[in-house]
Every structure is written in structure tokens, then in C-alpha cells.
Amino acid sequence: MDAFSPLQPGELEFIEKYRSDMVDLPAGAQIIPEHRTSARLFTLYAGWAFRYKTLTDGRRQILNFLLPGDFIGLQEEFADGATPGVEAVTPVRLCVFARDGLWPLFREYPSLGYDITWLAAREEQWVDHHLVTAGRRNAMERVAMLLIHLYRRAERVGMAQDGAVPFPFNQQHIADALGLSLVHTNKTLRRLQAHGLHSLVDGRLRLLAPRSLERMADYFERPLRRSPLI
């Protein structure tokens, strides 16, 4: 697919060997439970998921969203403290890798190690992005930002059809990603919709006025680059 870089000779074979399994999980499943380090790494092959952290009183913050092609569980390898959880939003299919195969991968195929670093850096960029949103944008701007962000990412991996992408999240997900309350998220969403900026019907998102949304959100990302795939 156009979204991903081609692999070098030998790399695919190594990945196949490294991959220990293929797993399907239902919507809502904990791919990696919070605070628990998993002995496995994953590549999300199909479906949607998100990384999150919760405070002891239950407040939850979604750190970023995971789409097909995203690598899961790298942070846990190097974690100092509490590790985030990873939860499936839709049914997901995962490629499973043994965690202790990570170092051999770097050693034998440095190019794949480099790719993993790329993926880690890209993921951090998205968290950076969300931190700016949560820290310095108001509710209207936050929601606009998230809608554009998710649309573009879904589009990038070929999910767009007729100007719409799947949108499997409920309003609680949006609220937890943006640092807003559920109620205020709802009101903001309705307000944007009333302005004719987007539509959200039958689990599909359509940006009706992308330029207005971008202006409102102060969105300034360039087109997403082709990324490596492990």
C-alpha cells in the first residue's frame, strides 16, 4: 500500500520469522493492561485502538490513537514507571512479536531497528501534538483538531471512501483524548455540526468544511509521509 515504505530483501523474511503469532481480539479488549508490562510487542494489522493512562480516582487520559500499521508496546520495554494501557476500540487483528526478539532484530537487521526508531519518533510527535491541543487550545479548537487529525490518519492508510472515514469512537473517547468533560464535548460537537463543519453519521466522519476546521484548529501539519512497517 502507498502509505508504507517497501522493505529491503531479507527484511520481510526476518520479520516473518520474528513474528510469533497472529491474534484477534474483540472491541474493548485490553491489548496491554495498564501498569502491566507485556512480554509481547504488536503491530496493529487491522482495527482501531488507543493508548491511555488513568489516575487512581478514575480520570482517564487517552494519549494517542492507533491505526493499522502502528507498532504497540515499545514504550513498555524502556519504562521507568507506570506503563500506559492499550485498548481496542473495534475488533482488532494483531501481529505478535516476542519482546526478547527486539535486540536480535536490531543486531541482525539494523535497518529494521532504524525503522522502529522511526515509528517511535512518529508516535512521540503525535503525543506532542495532542499535548499542545490539551494544553493550549479551547474546546472548539480541540474538537476541530481531533476530527482533522483522525480523518487524515485514517485517510492515509486507505480508509477514506466517498469523502468519509470510519469513526468508531464514542464521545467519551473524544472527551478523554482532549481533556474535556463528556458533557462539554457533546455540546462542542453539536456546535461544530450546527456550523456545518463536519458530519458524523452511522460511525462515519466527513469533513464538510476542512479549510474552516483547519483555520479554527490552527492546524499546520503537512501531508503524512510514507512510514515503515514492521
Next chain:
Amino acid sequence: MDAFSPLQPGELEFIEKYRSDMVDLPAGAQIIPEHRTSARLFTLYAGWAFRYKTLTDGRRQILNFLLPGDFIGLQEEFADGATPGVEAVTPVRLCVFARDGLWPLFREYPSLGYDITWLAAREEQWVDHHLVTAGRRNAMERVAMLLIHLYRRAERVGMAQDGAVPFPFNQQHIADALGLSLVHTNKTLRRLQAHGLHSLVDGRLRLLAPRSLERMADYFERPLRRSPLI
């Protein structure tokens, strides 16, 4: 130093070869200007800095803080869009590496590539951490969290003396890191101080009631691990 892992034979020599220069910059200098990709990578050798992004109307969000040992500029290598800026808080000393030496490093010393991935993952953890703070904690909790976080990190690299660490930031820095206004940051800081939880005198931070601060901030990080150094 105890905070960093020992290097393997050969690694140090390679790093020395890879390093192209050593640079000193004054407080306030832009180590990497925002939106500009630098042809160089850095390791912060001495001093304090931070990564940040700004919106077009000037609102600024500090993404994380950089202390000695931190690697700078990796995200830019893989950036899709606008890259964050990096600014010195105090005078800093930097080890400079050519960006195009990164791939040879992975190829010739996979162990160092692995270390860089470690550093990237650790940095993302901190951004995760700050995102939870900005998204789901109130002002009191945010400030408490930041004070503990910076204290622990400074302590980890040997900056603690007599129960105090250097604190070179002004209240605008704190506000921009936490997603608060300057005024509210000030009031919150004073309130914490009035409760006897911390002291901030002559640019030195002291946690007077670390347990209370941790409880207030819902802090649950374990001791920081030894980290690799490039």
C-alpha cells in the same frame, strides 16, 4: 556517573568519531528553531533546555524539559509536519552530531541504535506523563506534579545538594508546561508554598513535604532507571 549505563568496548570510540563538535550557547538561545529542521543532532552535556510548540497566535506549550544526558533532535529526523523548537533555559553545552551519521551508527553499532531507541521511548514517556497532567489534573495537581517531576529528574543526574536542586525556570515556563495562565500559575504556586509543601528560593527547589505533594499529584512513578548515554 551512576545515572548512566556503562558503554561496551568500541562504542565510546565510535561516539567520539561520530561527534563532530562541542558547542556552548547562552541562556535563551534557540538550539533548534521551531519549524526548522536542523542538520545536526545533539546531546545535552550541561545545562537545562526544553522542547516546545507555539500556535500562530503565540500560545506556547512546553512539551518536555531537557537535562544533561538527553538526546536532542531525533524527532525532526522523522517529522511529518511542523517540528518543535528547542530552547536553552540556562547556558548550555552540547555535543554535536551530524544528522547523516545516524544511519551509519545504527548499521555499525546496533547497540547504540538500540540505546537511541531507548532514549526516544523514554522521552515519549515523559510527554505521555505531561499529557495526562495537562489533560486531567487541576491546577494544584499540575503544579505539584511538575515540581516533583523536575526535582526527581534533577536529582537523578546528580544535581541535588542538601535536599535542593537548581530550578532555573520562571513562572511563564511553568505555565506553558502545564497549560495554565501565568496568573493562575502564580496563585497556585503561592498556595502550595503557603501549605508548606515546597520552597523555591534563589533558584533552588526544595520539596518540604514530598509525600503530601505525591499524594496531591497522584504521583506514581518508580525510581528512574539508569539510562544509556550517547
Next chain:
DNA sequence: CGGTAGATTGAGAGTCCTCAAGCTCTGTGG
């Protein structure tokens, strides 16, 4: 036909923001 998850709406309260002014400290120049 209840039961549940999710969406929606209104009302009141509270946190946090903006505006504005004054204060302290430091460095500079007359």
C-alpha cells in the same frame, strides 16, 4: 417490553482566564 449504552439538554457552580495595577530586584547610565 424492560434494560443498557450512548447522546442530548438545561441549570448552576467553580475553576481558570483576562485585565490591570503595583511590587521587587537588578543592571545601566547620568
Next chain:
DNA sequence: CCACAGAGCTTGAGGACTCTCAATCTACCG
């Protein structure tokens, strides 16, 4: 030696944005 300017800190007041509480509504399912 003192006036002055600038950066950073502090405080008060009013208002705006966002939150919590509570109730209603819809869609879907067994």
C-alpha cells in the same frame, strides 16, 4: 549615588469557559 527601565513576581476583580449534577431521549438487544 541615584533615577530609570526592564524582567519577573504578586494581588485583586470580574467574567468566561468548562465542569458537575440531573433528567430525558434514542437505539439496540435479549
